[in-house]
Amino acid sequence: MNNYIYILIMAVVTYAIRVLPLTLIRGQIKNRFLQSFLYYVPYVTLAVMTFPAIVHATQSTVSGVAALVIGIIVAWLGFDLFKTAVSCCLIVFVLELFF
Secondary structure (H helix, E strand, O other): OHHHHHHHHHHHHHHHHHHHHHHHOOOOOOOHHHHHHHHHHHHHHHHHHHHHHHHHOOOOHHHHHHHHHHHHHHHHOOOOHHHHHHHHHHHHHHHHHHO
């Protein structure tokens, strides 16, 4: 019986998170700070979910951190997503051979 209560609470919270902004905010948001904050929320959420996966997805933390650093550098230099992903995979492959 407790499982049904937990599922009901989860459903209500999930529904409230999606419905409350639609009901409370009717007009366009004019505050520039709030607009910029809401613009970056999806990127921050994606980064928070992705960062631990990058570091812990490999057999050693060293290769995960090295792939993260190489990926940031390659992306900063302007390479596309495919080349960035390949460079990260290669660095993990090479480092996993040695560690």
